[in-house]
Amino acid sequence: MKQTFLSIAFLSLAFSGYAQKYEFQSIKDIACTPVISQGSTGTCWSFSSTSFLEAEIIRITGKKIDLSEMYNVRHTYPKKAWNFIMRQGHAQFGEGGLNHDVINSAREFGLVPDVAYSGLVGNADKLDHTKMVAEIEKVVKWYSNPEKKLEPKWKDEVTVILDKYMGQDVTEFTYETKKYTPKTFLEMTKLNLDDYVTITSFTNEPYYSKFILDIPDNFSNGSFYNMPLDEFVANIDNALDKGFTVALDADVSEKTFSGRNGIAVIPENEADEKAILTEIKPEKKITPEYRQQEFENFNTTDDHLMHIVGKVRDQAGSIYYKVKNSWGTKNVGNDGFVYMSVPYLRLKAISVLVHRDALVKKTKKQLGL
Template sequence: MKKLFILASLLGFIFSGNAQKYEFQTVTDLEALPVISQGNSGTCWSFSASSFLESEIIRLTGKKIDLSEMYQVRNTYPKKAENYVMRQGKAQFGEGGLAHDVINSVADYGIVPNTVYTGLNGTYENHNHAEMVAVIESMLKTYVDNPAKKLSPNWKNAIAAILDVYMGKNPTEFTFEGKKYTPQSFLAMTKINPKDYVTITSFTHVPNYKSFILNIPDNFSNGSFYNLPLTEFISNIDYALANGYTVELDCDVSEPTFSGKSGVAVIPENEQDSSAILSEIKTEKEITPELRQQEFENLTTTDDHLMHIVGKMKDQKGTIYYKVKNSWGTDGKRVANGGYVYMSAAYMRLKAISVLVHKDALQKGTKQNLGL
């Protein structure tokens, strides 16, 4: 009996020793401005891409400038409205978007600091577009129904007026650090060139090293993606981070093993570990291109959320995770790691829809294959 007790105690010690709580150390940490909250709005695409551009400005000029996320949102809604009307309602209109929508907006309208344009305009203390979007969508449906049998050319002005009421009018000139700028001259000062940014992804239903339009709901602007083999897709993310470039990420966060509260995103090998893996190191699934494609086509992987990759972490076993800046704020009751999520390589391989990077952040061979 005594031997059995000793054996049971020994086994319990071994099993408890295998259940290791995460202990993270920094591997790479590139400069980014502090984590902020997108509030009750579906504008993660602008918050993350603006954060990405803030890091680009640091890299290019050394300046730390808090950019206005809502300036790009304000100038993207009319584009989405036009797309909806001209497609006669056979398109999505809502709060979502993708990183290239910010790049397109920057090219067309420049950029401004957040001190110049908050997008709140006295409506809410935090961003909340639910009412505004509902009002605009009801207007757009009326335009599509076209009750007068001839659509008035003033409909775009009506949409702009609603946006002005809820978000504020676009600034045309402003002063920043004692100098006068327009949104375009401010863009020139930051040295951001919208033509320098490309989106890469990895799927098996299109040829490698070709650009294509990815059919996902938020790609209302028909943005092009460069397709790469999965290993090369991941290696380019790694190459960018290793060479001082941050990365803009579009991914699926609907998995139960993506947790802002726990601060990790992982893919367990065994489903029964889905709860435990949020706090304990468990074996992760091997992700193949075929599994990635299958999860995308059966709609298990969807483009839910955009975030900003700013570095890498490692756990006590030496396993590498991506340090991902989220836009859900820093409230410790809701998020861990000060608002960052540590994403495993397995999660990235399976659930990353795409990434946007500076073209010089790509590996030499990839740039050659893409003709960049």
């Protein structure tokens, strides 16, 4: 009788192991600024990169500075317009961008705090670029027609639209009683923009090479360092372990990426797609070959950019990356952070932006950094 009771108890415990609600414990937290919302805009690339730079300023100087996401968006749109028009419409024009676009903009135009340039005009209290993008797109499509004579006034027309919806550009401002230009403000932050590199892992390019990744939002033809998948993940882990955060570009189109639940996982069994959002379930093993296959058949696409700021562990011992999102904190899980499993990152992370000193020594040597 006693043996039967123990057997039932054991089976019950085993069963419950497959129906355990997630319980997370923090194992690595790196200082970052609060979660905010990108509103009705497609500017996650700027929110991701700006949050990353804010964390870098904290790491380097100890200062918490709320940088303007919209300042670098404001300076990137004319470059997108130029790319579309000069390619006679044979390019993508939209709200998307990548981490290096903020780095490029900051290098050329500097940085400003949010109090100096919020990107909001009039009584607006929420970012919404719907009308602005439609108006700019109308202009660039008109001037990209090779049958029409191209006139430089298109630049003024784009500027007028940006001023209307985002406010005029800022060239000088006061921050904490001191006057700055965007360039001198960048100097004050102590950021060295040449220290940041983008790494990735794809099998169609030689490992330890630098190549231009063929994704729609790479309008500026940014270069990526390629490496084996295990090494790509090892470098992310090394960065976090050393106190560096990581800016992330990933596919979030999966049913098992849930902002509402604050979880991103890849179930081993398709039947677990719903349950795995709230319960621990077995996850798929991700090989380089499977990752490449999913990229080439468009199941993995460049959807959304975020910011990795730590790690958590569930009660079964599995590790998840603590990913700062830009969808605000209302009606979302984990206070606006997404806990992303290792399998999800291995499969769905397009690339990461990281400080070169955060890389594994072997990788730095192989890449000549």
